[in-house]
Amino acid sequence: MNSKILTFPLRLAVIVLIFGALFKIMHWPYATQLMLISGVSMGLLYSIRFIKKADKSRLDYIKLSLILLWVFSYLVKAFRIFYLPYVFEFLLAILFIYWFSIEGIDYLKNRKYRKNSFLKALYFLLIALTIFALFFGILFKIQHWPYGSLLFTIGVLLLSILLLFDYLIIDRKHS
Incomplete structure (x- = not known):
């Protein structure tokens, strides 16, 4: 099972x-x-x-x-x-x-990834963008700078996409 x-x-x-x-x-x-x-x-x-x-x-x-x-x-x-x-x-x-x-x-x-190198590169780019958006969104929000809420919301959306994409890119046959 x-x-x-x-x-x-x-x-x-x-x-x-x-x-x-x-x-x-x-x-x-x-x-x-x-x-x-x-x-x-x-x-x-x-x-x-x-x-x-x-x-x-x-x-x-x-x-x-x-x-x-x-x-x-x-x-x-x-x-x-x-x-x-x-x-x-x-x-x-x-x-x-x-x-x-x-x-x-x-x-x-x-972790074992699927063989597609484009998807793997996209995956790591998505990780970097998510970290960037969340970090700066939180920083801007704490400092009450403009676009803090927008950056943070984009970061959360990217994190949600990342969690779904992570599910699809991991090779579960060899895990």
């Missing part, structure tokens, strides 16, 4: 989360609803993906804990259920550092 089931719906949930964050930063309506829908969707989809996986390692449990703790933390804060200052952030930081030290760098280093 394919261990990467539900990858595309999970990416779509991440994109909705990114747009929810954009809406929140820009003070547009429905930000909380977008973030709630995406967070719950990510928790459910990743849980289903975890259950469907045949052989589970310690890292699989760490990743599931990371996702579920983040969703639970968001729901507790969004709906003000109870208040535990920095407990969730501390636990999330520990889990993330553990995951990143074990798998994070290898995940990025060992």
Whole structure:
């Protein structure tokens, strides 16, 4: 069975989360609803993906804990259920550092791309443009300079396109 089931719906949930964050930063309506829908969707989809996986390692449990703790933390804060200052952030930081030290760098280093060199060049150009637009959009927005909101919005749109393009350019047959 394919261990990467539900990858595309999970990416779509991440994109909705990114747009929810954009809406929140820009003070547009429905930000909380977008973030709630995406967070719950990510928790459910990743849980289903975890259950469907045949052989589970310690890292699989760490990743599931990371996702579920983040969703639970968001729901507790969004709906003000109870208040535990920095407990969730501390636990999330520990889990993330553990995951990143074990798998994070290898995940990025060992990726296999499709053979098309034009698409690969376009992919890396898209990464550079996304980083540029997000960095300068955030900087301009913080400084209240003109076009900060526009640059940041373009950066978020490029990030969404990048997440979809990344799904298509990775060679999953050899992964």
